[in-house]
Amino acid sequence: MDLLLDVNVVVDICAKREPFFELADLAVSKCHLEGGRLWLYTGSVQTLEYVTRSALKFANEQAGRKLSARQLQWQTRQLVADFSKLAHWLSALPDEGEVFASADPEDEQLLRAMERFPSGEIKLLTRDARMLDEHPDKVISPRAFLGQSQGNKKVDFIDLKAQQDAIRPQLERNIHRVLHHGRYIMGPEIQELEQCLADYVGVEHCITCSSGTDSLLIAMMALGIGPGDEVITTPFTFIATGEMIALLGARPVFVDIDPRTYNIDPIKIEAAISPRTRAIMPVSLYGQPADLDAINAIAEKHGLPVIEDGAQSFGATYKGRKSCGLSTIGSTSFFPSKPLGGYGDGGALFTDDAALATAMREIRIHGQDRRYHHPRIGINGRMDTLQAAIVLAKLDRFGDEIAARQQVAARYNERFAPDVREPSPMTNEENTPAHPGRILATPYTAPERTHVYAQYTIDTDDREALQAKLKEQGIPAAVHYPVGLHRQPAFRQTGYGAGDFPNAEAAAARVMSLPMHPRLTLDDQVKIVQAIRHSQ
Amino acid sequence: MQFEAFYRDGKLQFDQPVRFRRASFRVVVEVPEEEILNEESNPLNNLPTEVHQRAVEMRKRLDQVRTQPPPRDEEIPPLSEKVLERIDAFEQREER
Numbered sequence: 001m002d003l004l005l006d007v008n009v010v011v012d013i014c015a016k017r018e019p020f021f022e023l024a025d026l027a028v029s030k031c032h033l034e035g036g037r038l039w040l041y042t043g044s045v046q047t048l049e050y051v052t053r054s055a056l057k058f059a060n061e062q063a064g065r066k067l068s069a070r071q072l073q074w075q076t077r078q079l080v081a082d083f084s085k086l087a088h089w090l091s092a093l094p095d096e097g098e099v100f101a102s103a104d105p106e107d108e109q110l111l112r113a114m115e116r117f118p119s120g121e122i123k124l125l126t127r128d129a130r131m132l133d134e135h136p137d138k139v140i141s142p143r144a145f146l147g148q149s150q151g152n153k154k155v156d157f158i159d160l161k162a163q164q165d166a167i168r169p170q171l172e173r174n175i176h177r178v179l180h181h182g183r184y185i186m187g188p189e190i191q192e193l194e195q196c197l198a199d200y201v202g203v204e205h206c207i208t209c210s211s212g213t214d215s216l217l218i219a220m221m222a223l224g225i226g227p228g229d230e231v232i233t234t235p236f237t238f239i240a241t242g243e244m245i246a247l248l249g250a251r252p253v254f255v256d257i258d259p260r261t262y263n264i265d266p267i268k269i270e271a272a273i274s275p276r277t278r279a280i281m282p283v284s285l286y287g288q289p290a291d292l293d294a295i296n297a298i299a300e301k302h303g304l305p306v307i308e309d310g311a312q313s314f315g316a317t318y319k320g321r322k323s324c325g326l327s328t329i330g331s332t333s334f335f336p337s338k339p340l341g342g343y344g345d346g347g348a349l350f351t352d353d354a355a356l357a358t359a360m361r362e363i364r365i366h367g368q369d370r371r372y373h374h375p376r377i378g379i380n381g382r383m384d385t386l387q388a389a390i391v392l393a394k395l396d397r398f399g400d401e402i403a404a405r406q407q408v409a410a411r412y413n414e415r416f417a418p419d420v421r422e423p424s425p426m427t428n429e430e431n432t433p434a435h436p437g438r439i440l441a442t443p444y445t446a447p448e449r450t451h452v453y454a455q456y457t458i459d460t461d462d463r464e465a466l467q468a469k470l471k472e473q474g475i476p477a478a479v480h481y482p483v484g485l486h487r488q489p490a491f492r493q494t495g496y497g498a499g500d501f502p503n504a505e506a507a508a509a510r511v512m513s514l515p516m517h518p519r520l521t522l523d524d525q526v527k528i529v530q531a532i533r534h535s536q
Numbered sequence: 537m538q539f540e541a542f543y544r545d546g547k548l549q550f551d552q553p554v555r556f557r558r559a560s561f562r563v564v565v566e567v568p569e570e571e572i573l574n575e576e577s578n579p580l581n582n583l584p585t586e587v588h589q590r591a592v593e594m595r596k597r598l599d600q601v602r603t604q605p606p607p608r609d610e611e612i613p614p615l616s617e618k619v620l621e622r623i624d625a626f627e628q629r630e631e632r
């Protein structure tokens with residue numbers, strides 16, 4: 001649970017006010033240790049400074065310390081600034097201004113500020129007897145908070161809160177800027193984001209889109225793909241990849257995956273190429289780039305473009321180059337749970353080809369090259385300015401986030417090592433395992449690639465039982481993906497059936513993704529590893 | 537049924553006279569939290585040691601900040617009239 005700190009509690013702590021500071025110190029550290037956040041109300045800054053000052057003045061006098069007015073102010077500001085580093089600033093919103101009908105406007109502001117949190121997730125920490133009496137459901141004393149037990153804490157599958165905390169000032173500033181300039185469609189943040197993303201990936205052109213699904217559609221439209229055409233892709237992916245091919249009237253031609261990386265197996269691509277093939281669309285699944293050098297070589301030999309569906313792999317590298325900058329066109333998604341996620345839908349396209357960039361820009365806006373002039377058919381595929389402002393706020397820390405994800409994955413790998421069954425997984429050999437662990441494989445990263453772990457996915461042969469056991473212990477797990485696209489009813493017409501892609505089918509039956517986010521704690525990871533180990 | 541009672545030196549006393557059927561029976565009493573000193577019921581004794589450790593660390597740091605010698609007046613920007621007035625005003629603020 002989060003705590004909004006009333007001024008009296010902060011003053012108790014900063015001025016070490018007897019006899020209150022001890023309980024306040026403990027309440028604050030209990031909140032932190034339980035994963036709660038401390039909030040200071042931005043609207044209270046001045047009160048905070050002046051009341052702390054007056055308490056410090058008293059304390060100094062009691063202790064026989066003589067400080068000048070200036071020194072006292074210096075001491076006050078040092079203390080408040082230092083303490084505030086432990087907390088987050090909660091912005092004051094306009095409806096917290098109109099509090100003049102209230103008996104105590106200052107308290108009313110705090111009560112209203114808490115209304116933006118889901119109910120029960122925050123309380124005002126205070127010693128104010130009137131507040132404690134009048135609002136027992138919203139307000140708590142340090143002593144009562146210390147006596148409150150946390151209940152059973154659940155592990156989050158992904159945690160976007162901690163990331164938000166880290167970027168809140170930029171985030172709220174960026175959002176408010178958009179609210180004030182009011183250019184909600186194709187506002188200045190769109191261009192700024194496109195420039196930053198193009199630089200990040202190392203390509204000439206970036207075109208932001210409404211989602212990582214629309215981006216695939218736009219890319220294929222720009223390549224002129226339509227009815228009767230074929231696009232080669234993997235059956236082991238999110239529906240959007242195959243769906244957009246079919247939506248254009250083209251036929252997805254599936255090629256089985258490499259069982260270790262779960263990405264399309266380049267060796268099998270060539271056999272699937274026909275005179276109707278118009279493009280190859282590998283997916284960089286779970287956050288690891290597909291083998292794009294091998295795929296590009298085949299494509300080049302046959303004069304085909306390559307679209308990398310990098311919805312899950314933004315930020316990953318292949319031989320030192322960034323995902324989405326590895327082929328004719330790269331496509332990504334800013335769906336909230338993606339490594340670079342927004343707060344809604346969004347996506348982007350990347351290319352070094354100027355003509356394709358122009359086509360994709362036009363298709364994104366109803367095929368227009370200038371206002372009300374439409375040389376081609378397009379869609380409404382724009383990213384919202386607000387969404388771009390949000391993604392921009394996240395970009396600065398993106399490198400750190402990836403490093404943190406990789407560290408979390410390394411900790412999982414290390415701790416799972418004794419549980420991985422030998423010999424190595426998915427050889428399809430029914431030999432007796434040398435070591436009867438629960439896990440057949442932890443994620444494999446091919447040489448010269450980096451993985452951003454959009455998902456941390458393990459391979460296990462009794463997934464449903466394992467998942468149920470984890471659930472009992474409050475540990476969420478997910479399956480990406482339980483059915484290959486070739487077996488989805490929507491793709492019935494493609495004529496594929498069971499057994500056509502054995503590696504994809506084996507993966508669909510066995511993969512399970514575990515909680516993964518940059519701030520997953522070692523404690524939680526140990527809990528997850530133990531739960532899997534002892535789930536027999 | 538609820539009655540108001542007062543705790544005085546080990547005995548519960550009703551300020552208004554009430555008559556009971558029996559000479560003794562079990563009751564459940566609600567005691568204001570802040571009156572309790574009992575070791576087990578004191579939440580401070582059930583806190584994980586990490587909470588105490590963390591609080592001690594924070595206290596150490598804040599003590600350090602609080603007790604560091606302040607710069608000399610000449611090194612601190614002067615307080616304006618406006619700020620001085622505000623300080624006076626805030627000193628009138630009711631302390632809670």
Ligand SMILES: Cc1ncc(COP(=O)(O)O)c(C=O)c1O
Binds near residue numbers: 212237283312346347
């Ligand atoms: C491989 C893949 N392709 C495409 C998409 C579609 O992205 P969006 O959800 O932004 O439309 C996703 C996202 O879930 C994905 O994982």
